Amino acid sequence: MPSSPTSSTSSPERTSAIRGQADVVVKVNPPTPDEIGRLGSGSSLIGFLAPLTRPEIAERLRRSGVTGFAMEAVPRISRAQSMDALSSQANVAGYKAVLEAAERSTRFFPMLTTAAGTVKPATVLVLGVGVAGLQALATAKRLGARTTGFDVRPEVAEQVRSLGAQWLELGVEASGEGGYARALTDAEQAEQQRRLTEAVAGFDVVITTALVPGRPAPRLVTAEAVRRMRPGSVVVDLAGETGGNCELTVPGETVVRHDVTIAAPANLPATMPEHASELYARNVLALLELMLNDGEFAPDPADEIIAACRVTGASAELSEVA
Incomplete structure (x- = not known):
């Protein structure tokens, strides 16, 4: 996620004082223990709080008397x-992943007709067709590549085709709740990987975006699949921070x-800070507007959105937004 901008006129001491006095603090990345210690009891924190993967953050907020909204x-x-x-930042990530792939690829993305002959378009496979995957397909298509998408949720096939991409049919589906895929059984995963290993070898670029909330990323591209790819091919793994969709992924490298x-x-998203921050700010503003009542910070605990994203605090006290 994009890093928070820092004013050149501020100092760590002044920032700490402001945090201690504020009723509501908004940030991007999960807070450190030191940052939580600087929040005032009874205040509220809005940001990415990693409630499923780092439950100790919610526990520290709870002990500090801070209401957290993830x-x-x-x-x-x-x-x-x-x-x-998540969706706004996934759009940024899906777009930038294609640019990363194009930069590292040894081949042109579009078809080119030159005096020296015709160059065939690159073939791009996107595994995991959520928001990031759809954006990746659209971006690769705009660059002239021949695109194909795959997801274990068959209902997204029409969305893939609407972008001018082909659908890779493997016969394994795992539709889940909330727009996410469910975790595959061991047998389903083994069969999916066998078929993917055969399919991946035919693509110049593979972009993986498959995630299951609160769990390690599913392995979709095996070492054997990579070995079968043509020299000069590229894999861009957007699931590296949760273990990676590719067996040979080294997170962050x-x-x-x-x-x-x-x-x-x-x-x-941090590599495109202007638009990533703009989109995130709009997301936060929309949430804050839902929580405000006549200028007072008064989250309605009965509201399904507020109830879903609150990770600590039984209720929020009325207070002005600082």
């Missing part, structure tokens, strides 16, 4: 679309294995 826990319902920070480049960039 941006990643905003439910994926129509009324909350403007507050969905770019490595070459079997003459295939495997990139697992961390925090891609």
